[in-house]
Every structure is written in structure tokens, then in C-alpha cells.
Amino acid sequence: MHQFNAVIERCPQTGLFVGYVPGFPGAHAQGETLDELRRDMLEVIEMLLEDGEPCLETEFVGVQTLAVA
Numbered sequence: 001m002h003q004f005n006a007v008i009e010r011c012p013q014t015g016l017f018v019g020y021v022p023g024f025p026g027a028h029a030q031g032e033t034l035d036e037l038r039r040d041m042l043e044v045i046e047m048l049l050e051d052g053e054p055c056l057e058t059e060f061v062g063v064q065t066l067a068v069a
Contacts, residue, residue, distance in 0.1 A: 002049065005060040006041055008034070021045065023058030 004027070008019045011030075017037040021027035029044050031037035048054060 002045075004045060007060075008037065022060045023056040024048070024054055025057065027054075 004021045004024065006019045006021050006027075008017055010017055016030045016032060017034055018030045019028065019037050019041050021041075024045075026048055027041070027045055029037060029040035031040050
């Protein structure tokens with residue numbers, strides 16, 4: 001079993017949810033709902049894994065909230 005962290009954003013122009021796995025080329029998708037995005041992301045990742053183990057270009061560490069005055 002593989003586990004990947006996905007970054008999810010919402011496009012202000014289209015209202016679509018956009019997700020990608022940092023450091024995993026090609027692992028990105030979009031959807032009108034979070035459920036649709038999740039299904040699409042899983043499908044894309046499964047297809048990419050058919051080519052073998054991914055060589056991740058970066059490692060996801062986390063997010064930080066920064067306050068700027």
C-alpha cells in the first residue's frame with residue numbers, strides 16, 4: 001500500500017478544486033467537488049504506479065500558517 005499527501009486548492013476563476021502530489025510528476029487532477037477530486041486523484045496515481053515505483057522529486061513536509069502585519 002502506498003500513501004501520498006496531496007495539496008488541494010480551489011481555483012478562484014473556475015471554482016474547481018485542484019490537487020497535486022508534491023514531487024510526483026503527473027500526479028494532479030481537478031474536480032467540481034472534493035469527492036470528485038479524490039476519485040480522480042486516486043485514478044491518476046494508480047495509473048502512474050502501473051509504470052513502477054515513483055521516484056519522488058521532493059518530499060512533502062507540511063504546511064505552516066504565517067501572520068504578516
